Amino acid sequence: MTLTTQFVTMLSMIGMGSLFGAMFDTYQRFLKRPKRKQWIVFFNDLLFWVIQALIIFYTLFLVNKGEIRFYIFLALICGFATYQSLFKGIYLRLLEWLIQTVIVIYRFIKKALRLLIFKPIVGLVQLLTVIIVALGRGLWALVQFVLRVLKFIVNTGLTILKKILWIFWRLLPKGLKKSVEKLYNRIAGNFKKITNFFTKWINKWKKRKE
Template sequence: MTLSVQWLTIAAMMSAGLGMGIVFDGYRIFSNALKFPRWWLPILDLMYWIAAAIVVFQLLYASNNGEVRAYVFVGLVIGIVVYHWLFHRMTVVLFHWIIQAGKAVLLFLKRLLHFIIVKPVYFMYNVLKFVLGIGSAITIFIGNLVVQLMRPLWRLLMWLLRPLTRLLHKWLTPIWSRVSENSQLNKWMMNLKSIPARWMNWLRRK
């Protein structure tokens, strides 16, 4: 293996170490911000290390056909140490700023949707409620007015029909008398009237 390939492998491993540090800090910060349950952390750690191993192997295979040498681990360690020494604080600040910016954008979108959708719907609901209230009040007023106006006409109509009602009463009274004298019909009417009393007696016995 040539010296250039070795230096290329070390550079690739240093880059992998830097990337591992950035991704690790990022996923830790985002998992805390999103408030994942604590039992999720071991699963996320396992997924992180599996993904990191896959990426390191891909870089190693691209640089020296996958040969594992001591300088490979040296390059990874150098990359991780350099990251924590030079870029750790800046990365943490950057990720926190991204989270705060994301929260600010979501809050703005929430308020925008509330202003564009919720407020107009609520305004239309109040307008419709007000219009229906006025319509109900007007309808009730018109109904009462019609009843008041129709009362004299109804009295006049009843006065005009009084001779006819007296005549009908005179005709129907004998018929009703004959019907009421029917013993079978009277018995049936008495049985019908006694149904509530029988029902109450049955309930008392229960």
């Protein structure tokens, strides 16, 4: 390994140590250990350390083909210590500012979508509902009005027909009246028998079903 390669390796590992410190603080900020279950924390910690080891080894592989020397660990510790003493406070403030900025942007987009998309759609649905209900009530009122008119016409027609039939009945001879009365009584009796038959049959069917 040449001197230049060793120097680049030292600088890279110092940078990786500082990057590790920043990523560790970021991980701690989002993990929220007191609110997590122990097995979740353990799994996340294991995954974090594996990812960090892979990143450091990949960087080392790019710089010196993956040769591990003792000073590499010293460079990592030096970079981590440099971050802790010089850059940690600045980075944490910057990280918090970025998080709050993202939250503000997210809330703004959420409110904008609610005002521009969600509320107009809800208002349109409510308007259509009101229109449909109003049309339904109007149609029902129209149907009721038509039925009342038809009922009035039918009642009026039946009243007139009754009067005409009554006058016609008065003008009929007595012999013909008796024949008509007998025919009417016979038809009424047969109709009553048929009605009684169907009523008994329906009652029997209901009892069998029960």
